[in-house]
Structures are given as structure tokens and as C-alpha cells.
Amino acid sequence: MTGTTADPDLTATPPVARRARRHDPNRRDRLIGAALTVIAERGVAGTTHREIAKVADVPLGSMTYHFASLDEILAEAFTRHADSIARVFDERLTAARNRDEAVEAVIALVTDDLLAPGHDLVLTVELYVAAARNPRLRTVTQAWMQRSRDALEIHFDPTTAREVDALIEGLTLHSALSTDPMTPAQIRHAIERYLR
Amino acid sequence: MTGTTADPDLTATPPVARRARRHDPNRRDRLIGAALTVIAERGVAGTTHREIAKVADVPLGSMTYHFASLDEILAEAFTRHADSIARVFDERLTAARNRDEAVEAVIALVTDDLLAPGHDLVLTVELYVAAARNPRLRTVTQAWMQRSRDALEIHFDPTTAREVDALIEGLTLHSALSTDPMTPAQIRHAIERYLR
DNA sequence: TTTGCATGTGTACGAGCGTACACATGATGT
DNA sequence: ACATCATGTGTACGCTCGTACACATGCAAA
Numbered sequence A, B: 001m002t003g004t005t006a007d008p009d010l011t012a013t014p015p016v017a018r019r020a021r022r023h024d025p026n027r028r029d030r031l032i033g034a035a036l037t038v039i040a041e042r043g044v045a046g047t048t049h050r051e052i053a054k055v056a057d058v059p060l061g062s063m064t065y066h067f068a069s070l071d072e073i074l075a076e077a078f079t080r081h082a083d084s085i086a087r088v089f090d091e092r093l094t095a096a097r098n099r100d101e102a103v104e105a106v107i108a109l110v111t112d113d114l115l116a117p118g119h120d121l122v123l124t125v126e127l128y129v130a131a132a133r134n135p136r137l138r139t140v141t142q143a144w145m146q147r148s149r150d151a152l153e154i155h156f157d158p159t160t161a162r163e164v165d166a167l168i169e170g171l172t173l174h175s176a177l178s179t180d181p182m183t184p185a186q187i188r189h190a191i192e193r194y195l196r
Numbered sequence C: 001t002t003t004g005c006a007t008g009t010g011t012a013c014g015a016g017c018g019t020a021c022a023c024a025t026g027a028t029g030t
Numbered sequence D: 001a002c003a004t005c006a007t008g009t010g011t012a013c014g015c016t017c018g019t020a021c022a023c024a025t026g027c028a029a030a
Helices: A027-042 A049-056 A060-066 A070-095 A099-114 A121-133 A135-152 A158-177 A184-195 B027-042 B049-056 B060-066 B070-095 B099-114 B121-133 B135-152 B158-177 B184-195
Strands: none
Touching (some): A027 A060, A049 A060, A070 A135, A099 A158, A135 A158, A158 A184, A158 B121, A158 B158, A158 B184, A184 B158, B027 B070, B070 B121, B099 B184, B135 B158
């Protein structure tokens, strides 16, 4: 009736409400998780402060408060990714009590973990590409590779460990890229052929 | 002495000389090559019209004339890359006349071609990442994989061909990522262990 | 209770980007 | 010879980006 410009009450709620402040401990952790989601969906190239903030439902300014730069977010996100895979790797191989069980552990690792439906294999390839030009990320990949090899060397000699590590890499990558991914039986066949 | 603003001669050479027009057939091809150079140096994420133009020593406007979009340049560049590797693959395996020679061909392929000093392995990983989100590039990788497998099937059964293809992928990728790349002897050992 | 500071929020700025487009030029077919 | 048009060149526009920064708020120490 009076029109929006006629109201003289300057204490009224401003037209654009300020977002309520939230108590949000471990927002930093949530942001790292959101970063991994964005990387998986849009790739490192499509990962921006604004996109991560949107996924985490957080204002843009929060990004620069918690992280000095985009590089820092990427480094922390990929570190978490590599650690989570390396931990599974460790657990499977530590649990194996002899060589035969170790072979089964490797097979299970590939078929049940690395090629599991929910597992974002593209995240690993994104890491490799990013690491090619980011020394900090190269440290992450190298530590991860070392850890994998160490776990394998619990049961296999160093030469075999290195070769199997490469084979695992190739099998997962190939399955991920193919329209016609390898079946668990084919994975088993390839690994057993190599290790038995 | 009279100062630069005192000259009334409007027919004089303008302060910024227009670049001389050049007769440049197959500039399009040169641009694709320049694109591969840029991708190898800066990654797909750092590949821009302006950067490619600078490497090829060509004005920016030339990019949009020869290619409808950046995607089109990337697709053509990666197609060239994949074809050039697939051709070597074909040649090596076609030349082999029995299984033993085929094994040697695979070893030579990895050690002498894929891991050759001048060969940009990062280009392949860049392709994989780009293909994850670009259907056109996924066609390129799948055609490439099929061609590799076909070449291997000249000498090996389909199951072996697929497994060896994956092994090659893993060996090259692993060598590329490691600070401590595998030696030719180690490559030979891994492949012979699998194929003999 | 008061106060300091870690944390949360909104916005502005300059840079680089893809792309569009107007204009220039010379090779080529007639 | 000359007209045409494929090719070559320069520049402007609108957009998104990373980052900086001023201001708000409430927990915790004193």
C-alpha cells in the first residue's frame, strides 16, 4: 500500500537478511570433504572456492579464513584421500598371515575396495595430474607409493612388491577407463597368474 | 626533440605496428602441435587460447578462426597424441613374427618408447582426466585401448592381451610417478615374468 | 561482568579467460 | 585484371576467478 520505498523505519530487517552466524567446529574438516566431492564431480580444473563453499553451505569468505590458498585446500584434500586408501591397503595386508592370504588380500583390495561402486577412482587420476605440477602433491603420491610397497613387502620380496604395485595400478586404471570393465574373475586371474 | 605528440603527420607508421600478414598454410596443424606443447607444460587446466597462440606465435584471433572452441582444440590434440602412440604400438607388434619376438616388442615398447626421455607421459594422464568429463575424449581413449588390445591379440589370447595391456599401463605410470623409476632390467623382468 | 580474539560473514577489486566481431589482405579462379 | 572470399589480425565485452579486507558475533579468559 505505502510502497516499499515509503517505509522510514531504518531499523527494519534489511532487504537481504544476513546469514545467521553458526557455531561450526570442524568446519575445516567439512570443507576438505566438500573439496573432495567437488574434485570428483568437476575435476581439479573445475574446483573453485565458490563451488566448495556452495557444497559445504558456507559463505565464500569462510574459505579464505580456513585456507590460505586453493593449493592448500587441494593438498589437504588429496592427503586425506591418499591416507584413506593407504590405510585400507595396510589393514588388508597386515591381517594376512601368510603368502596365500596375502594374495587373497591383494585380490580383495582391487575388487572390493579400489573398484567398489562408490569409490571415486577418478580422484586418484586427478591427484596424479595435479602432482605432476605441484611439488607438495608429489610428496603425497610418493609417500603413498612407499607405504603401499612397504605393506606388500611384509609378504613379498621388494622386486615382486614393486611389480605387483604397478600391476594393481594398471588393473584399476584400465577397468576405470574401459566401457567394459574387468570382472572380479578376470582381476583374480591376472593377479594369481602373477603371484602363484 | 619536438616530442612524440608534436608530429602532425597522420600517415606515419602508427605507434603500434600491425603485425605483417603471413602466408601460413597448415597453421592449423601447427596450432595442434602447440596445444600439445602447452598441455604437457601447463596441463589441460593451464591451456588457454592465449597461451597456445603465444607458443605458435600467432595472434589470438587466429585461434577462434581455426577452432570453434577450446574443446575442439583439445580433442584434436589428444587424438593426434593417441594416434601417434598407437601407431608405434602397431608397428612393433606387427613386425614381431612369433611369440618370443612379441614379448621383446612389448619390452622395447615400454622401455624405448613410452619411457623414452623425450616422451611426455604426463600427456597421457592428462588425457585420462580430461576424458573422464568429456565424452568426445572418452571416445579417443577407448579407440586407443581397443587398438592396443587388437595389436596384442596378434600374438596373445584375448585374456592375456588385456592383462598385459593393463600391466604396461601400470609399469609406465608407476615409473613416471616415482622418484626412483624402474630400470629397463626391472621392466624386462616384470614383463617376462608375466609372459613366459 | 567485561573484554579480547578466534571465528564467521559479506563484498569489492583486479586479472585472466573464452568468445565475438569488425576490419585487412592477398591467393585464386575467371 | 580484377573480384571474391578464405584466411589473417586486433580488440572489446561480459564473465568468473582468487584473494583481500572490513565488519559482526559470541566463547572463554580474567
